[in-house]
Amino acid sequence: MTTIPTRTEPPIELDAFLARCLGRVDLMECMLTSFRAGIHADCQQLQEAVASRDLERIAQLAHKVKGASATVAAKPLSQIAAQFEDVARFGDPNQISDCATELFHELDRVERMIASVAGTEASQSEEEVAS
């Protein structure tokens, strides 16, 4: 088992993503919610594909994760998914487990960031209501 490198960069570049949403916070939140729901389903299927060593399916799902995470400016996750796709298509199948571990670890960071964004927005809304 390889050690997962510690990443210091933010899991989502929120400023870049907000700019892509034309500065609309409501659209950004909506897209992050959709992303979270979609990525959950994809990653569940990815786990199943990894368990059954279905390389074609792994490549397809990694490709999906790569695209979706790039859309929400989750760059590290997108890069890991791209490597995972490459390994599934052309690399050493023995690296599949390590790739999966790294991807799920990064996904966890992304999820925590989305939760914190939602929490920040929620508390801001509460403050607005209170004031």
Add this chain to the structure above:
Amino acid sequence: MTQGNDHAPKILVVDDDPLCRDMLQAVLTDMGFVVDTAEDGQTAYEMVCFGDFRIVISDWQMPGMSGIELCEKLRSRRLGEYVYIILLSALGGTENLVRGLQAGADDFLSKPFDPVELHVRLNTARRIVSLENRDLIVFSMAKLAESRDSDTGAHLERMREYSRLLAQELSRTPKYENEIDSDFIRAIFLTSPLHDIGKVGIPDHILLKPGKLTPEEFEIMKQHVTIGCQTLDAAYTACPSAEYLRLARDIAATHHEKFDGTGYPHGLRGTEIPLCGRIVALADVYDALTTKRVYKDAMPHQQARKIIVESRGTHFDPDIVDAFLRQEDAFQEVRRKLDDDHAFGSSLPPVVTPANNPQLLFPSNTLV
């Protein structure tokens, strides 16, 4: 970044990734565009054929029909309007660029998209598609030609609807399903109003003569077919990529031919007459029979139907008469909606002229 959407071309976003699809739709809508989405290439192709999309933004890699295959399929349509295609992909490199261009893509956008870049590229797309404001120009030409004629009211609007109904009905039959596709249907709707454009070359004293034409005058009158054919043929020669001009030329040249070979100008018979000409011939006559003129009342549908059925195999192609009979309710509905008191879709007001000539209004000149 929002802009008015009065003349914004409709955009179709094609991507199997729902997040990217929704994101593009939201951003483009915010920019003022009218946007629809498709999740695969085949659905997108059908939406383009049956819709009025002028810009397609498609993902490159999709399950089933890829973005490249969608491009190639859209470019293989012979009669369709030009659709501006932007391929969206994370793929880079000259090889992919060349492959996309060969397939017929107009532009490329990298994923994830940058909204400023997207906006700039769409402005280019808008400029390109606005150069081909074909429908308006074609219909304006037809209305201009018609304006010299007698009070034919919404004749062009009705007959293009009738032509479309007949083409649609025929396309559902095994004999014509491979000959008539959605592009043909759209093109006949677009070009059938040009059938009498040659009348611009007929002198007023004949075109507007209130009484019956002498045989010599009628010979001159018949020249409108040749004039129309030559005009549209010159346009087609100048712009051979505009296939719809070929269809317009064939309609102008042959809509007075008769199935039994007794029509003019060439006495073509049966399938020597192009299908578009056979279709428009019936549409034109039905409208002439069922609408009011100064010298006559509108004929009831049943009476016009009887004449058309009696002309099955002589004046008209039997297959087209049969299609008419299957669509007669729809014909009556068009007639009701587009009667001359409630015409719509006319881009130019009708010009009222003092004289009327029955021989001009009845295409065959024998049914009067």
